[in-house]
Amino acid sequence: MKTIDLISELRLITLQNINFAQSLYDLSNEELNFRSDIKSWSILECLEHLNIYGNFYLPEIESTIRKATISPENEFRPGFLGDYFAKSMQPKAKLNKMKTFKKTDPIGSKLDRNVIDNFILQQNKLLELLAASNKVNLNKLKTGVSISKWIRIKLGDTFRFVIYHNQRHIFQAERVLTSQNNLKQKVEV
Secondary structure, eight states: BBBHHHHHHHHHHHHHHHHHHHHHGSOHHHHHTTSSTSSSSHHHHHHHHHHHHHHHHHHHHHHHHOOOOOOOSSSSSOOHHHHHHHHHHHHOSSSSOOOOOGGGOOOTTTOOOOHHHHHHHHHHHHHHHHHHGSSSSSTTTTEETTTEEEEEHHHHHHHHHHHHHHHHHHHOOOOOOOOOHHHHHHHHO
């Protein structure tokens, strides 16, 4: 795929995620912390999970871009492992459930609107990093991954993984909101 097309796609997804997060300011704290059952996440828990990942990946990506000396290529070719990670995060019509690592599971946390602020800040930083990535080689540069310090994947795959993961949990937060609205409608009837 063309590198410019990849960056454009990832930028669009990130802008959509920001728009959704901004719409959450209209909700009450009760709505933001609503859970459809005890094992599911609230809207804020979905965003906090992404913030936890952002705390690892954004500095990792920024550091990699800052140290870059290799010129960009017009084509991006996903790596085997990075492509697997990225595709596993892509939202599907019927989302496959995934077990979350304990250190990234915010369930039961006391969360407030600061989670939204932090998420939007991180997404804006991601947009800056995507813009900066136009000047570096997404094929040759590699970043670490959060699950193991021994695994490194292409920078382009890291962007794909992080942004598809964000999109996946934004869709999850949207489902929480829909479920909440459906419940309200039943109560009103």
